[in-house]
Amino acid sequence: MALTLVSFGSPRLLDESGVVIAFPEKGLLAAGYIATRPGRSVTRAELAAFLWGEDASNPLVNLRQLLSRVKIRQQEIGTTLLELRENDVLAPAGGVDCDFLRLKDLPANRPLDIVEMSLAHVTGAFFAGVGTSSERAELWLAEQQEHVLSRFAQALEALAREPDQLSREHMQRQAAYRLLEFDPYSEIAYRILINAFTAEGNFAQARAMFDRYSARLQKDLNAQPDGGMLAIRDHAARQAIERLPAVPVAERPTTAPFSPRTGLPRLMLMPPPLGNIKGTGLLATSLLEDVTIGLCRARSVQLVAPHTARRVAAMDEAARQEAYRNCDVSYVLETRFTPGAEVDALFASLVSVPEDATIWAERLPVDPASLGASYNTLVRRLAAVALSQIERHEFSRIGRATTPTAYQNFLIGKHYIRNMELPDIRRARKAFRETLKEMPDFSPALGGLSRTAHLEWLVTARGDTELLKLSEKYAQAAINADDDGSDGFHQLGVSRLYRGAFDESIELFEIAERIAPSHADLIADHADTLVHASRLEDALAKINLAFELNPFAPDYYWWTKAGANYSLHRYEAAIDDLTHVADQTNVLRFNAACWAMLGDMRKARAYMRRTMENFPDFETDKWLALIPIRDPAQQAHYREGLRRAGFK
Incomplete structure (x- = not known):
């Protein structure tokens, strides 16, 4: 044998x-x-x-x-x-x-053989x-790993110098990400990735990759990139400038025209009245400044500049209402600091200006003793809740509108895309396309189209690579439309995951999350990628953060958490997670595997039979072949559960 x-x-x-x-x-x-x-x-x-x-x-x-x-x-x-x-x-x-x-x-x-075998x-x-x-064993283990990684890096560098290296660009990129997993300071890996992104015109990702390298050197080693890496950065910057569309001299405007992003609700964040604020109140004011930064990064609303908001806050009520009309403000997030007997609080309320109605209000405790630990959570929660309430209110108005606006079509798409059913996925695609007719460069809608393509790939389970390519195309279009937005990086990360590029997927999610740290769905997808990449404890931490930001979460949050718990052999926890899924039809096989691993074959076989009634063509190996999992042992563990339950 x-x-x-x-x-x-x-x-x-x-x-x-x-x-x-x-x-x-x-x-x-x-x-x-x-x-x-x-x-x-x-x-x-x-x-x-x-x-x-x-x-x-x-x-x-x-x-x-x-x-x-x-x-x-x-x-x-x-x-x-x-x-x-x-x-x-x-x-x-x-x-x-x-x-x-x-x-x-x-x-x-x-x-080439060394790189292929190393991958x-x-x-x-x-x-x-x-x-x-x-x-002695620890030294031997370190020596063997170092030797293999050193030959891997040297071979990758040699491959990048060969004349036909462009034909192997995808493989080299995978190899560079793999090297970074083991050597986070590998200049060879960073150089290959930055050059690859520059060559394909993805300058935002090239810049983010250099910034990551520079920050890691500074933080961990108190060092700076050498001249060679700085030259690569400068080359990428020159390429970005050269590819900007030329503007004829005669057509250059003497002043920058005001061109707001049409169709999006405009939000004004009102600072609390200053009065004699001291201590905790000053902390609350600083917190609001960070919330403002978070809302500025949101792509589904336009935030009125803080300077204007401070000017409006100082006006009397009549002048304030006039200012709202002049600035075309749709919503106002009002705040005030309220001292308490035991703990102080920041009171926040969201007001719809056209309807003169409060649509959400909440009292947030601000305790100096625990603020250090809860500060980031407060910032994320206030920003995330404000955005979700605006979306919810706009969506509720769709039925009263004669024709949905571009933004309302976008919300219709977001509504349907949460349902993992093919008809709803295609309804979402239609709604996103309607949005793009009026706002062709609206990156969240381009990102939504990307998501519909990869979800259709998942639901149909045919292994249609054209759908993944389409998903990547729309994601790249979203990045090109707005490389300071998270949507393109988010969806490109998902698409790369299902192409098996785990490290690149994680890198893209890290870029997206730096841009939008309060985006719950983004964080949940990041957690899912970490499950597939076999970083299970990290995945649980991410999905728990997503639940904090979105307590009434859609089904796939629970799917992700259950997947992490199953892979960590926490079968009871996985079963409990699956009870929260609204459509139980989609989790029958997962339940079967969990009960089988717990040894309850009666329940396992019952779930198996129900699965086969709904999916008579289901085959374990055929299905697992579509699901990318980095660690073969993790995939074998899932296969074992399904086999024990009685699946073919």
């Missing part, structure tokens, strides 16, 4: 069909270590010291117990990874094929999760 030892990520033994064969993890570590020693042989004393440390109590006893389990398992599978002798342990050359040794043996003059195999830390108490 031809066996392969997979050493990166969770170590595992695979047969020729790629099926995992159970084997003691420390036995796999021993096989990998011995295969690198002279003669592929070590003494028992050396192996015991390697695995448990020279100062451990009874390392030889531990070794005898391990080798006893190895011997029994080798007899069961009919192959020999370790040849056990009286004083020595050998790793026969034909016993197992070690992936990291194959990488090490590739000649340096074959950079296929270097998917996690070297022997991740194998507990060792030996300094």
Whole structure:
């Protein structure tokens, strides 16, 4: 039987069909270590010291117990990874094929082979999760990983210099992101990514990538980019300027014309009356300044400049109403500071100016003792709630309108896109297109079109790559229309995820989230990407933040949380998450897998039968092939749950 030892990520033994064969993890570590020693042989004393440390109590006893389990398992599978002798342990050359040794043996003059094999195999830390108490083992693990990553980086750099390197741009980009996962300071990786984004005209992402590199060097190493990287940054900036559309000299305006973004509601954030505000009140005022910054980044409303808002706040009521009309203000977010007996508070209310009606109000506690811990949450909540209430109010007016405005068509699209049903996805697409007829550069609507394409790809489950390409096209159009907006980066991140580009997807989400830190749906999609990228604890932290910003969340928030909990073997928590999903038809197979892993086969089979009634063509491997998951062990874990439940 031809066996392969997979050493990166969770170590595992695979047969020729790629099926995992159970084997003691420390036995796999021993096989990998011995295969690198002279003669592929070590003494028992050396192996015991390697695995448990020279100062451990009874390392030889531990070794005898391990080798006893190895011997029994080798007899069961009919192959020999370790040849056990009286004083020595050998790793026969034909016993197992070690992936990291194959990488090490590739000649340096074959950079393409090195990069392709590294992408296929270097998917996690070297022997991740194998507990060792030996300094010798830790040093060996670090040395082997460093050697493989160094050859990976050198090969990638060599590949980028080859004449036909443009034909491999996508692979090089994937490789650069993979390198950054293990070496966050890799200049080679950053250089390749910045050049790739510049070449395709994605200057916003090139700039964001350089800023990330520069900030990381400064924060972690107190260093600055060298001259070569600065030259690459300057080249990207020159390319961006050169590609701007030319303006004939005769047509250049002498003054910048005022051209508001038509169709969007205009919001004015009124500061609290100053009076004799001290202490906590000053903190509350600072908080509002940060809320203003957050609202300025929103693309679904226009925020009246704070200077104008302060001038209007000083007017009497009649003059204020006149100012609202002159500034075409749709909504006013009024604030006032109210001292309390036990805790002070900031009172906020959202007023619809045309209807002269308060549509939302809330009292937010402002406690100096806990403000440091809750400050960011308060900022995000106030900005997010104000925007969501404006959207909700505008949506409620659609039925009273003769013809929906461009913005109301956008809200119709947002309404339908939350439903994971094909007819609703296509209704959303139609509404977004109606928005773009009046506002062709409205990036949220372009982002919405991108989302409809990737959702249709998910729902139809046909593996239609043209839909993903269409999604990327609209996402890129959103970035081109507004590279200071989050929508394009958000949707491009989702599309890249389903193309299997995990690291690029995460990078795009980080850019989007820096732009829109209070966008709950964006944060939820970021969490979903982290689940697929096998960063499960990070995913849970993200999805919990999304729930804080959007307590009455749509189904896919719960899907994401359940997926993270299942992959962390928290099956009861996953089942509880799934109870919150409105359309239970879509989570039947997930429930089946959870109950199967808990050992309740009666419930598992019941959910399996209901799944097959609704989806008679469902096949486990066919479905899993469409879902990108970085760690094969995570995918195998989901497959195991479905198989136990009785799915084919």
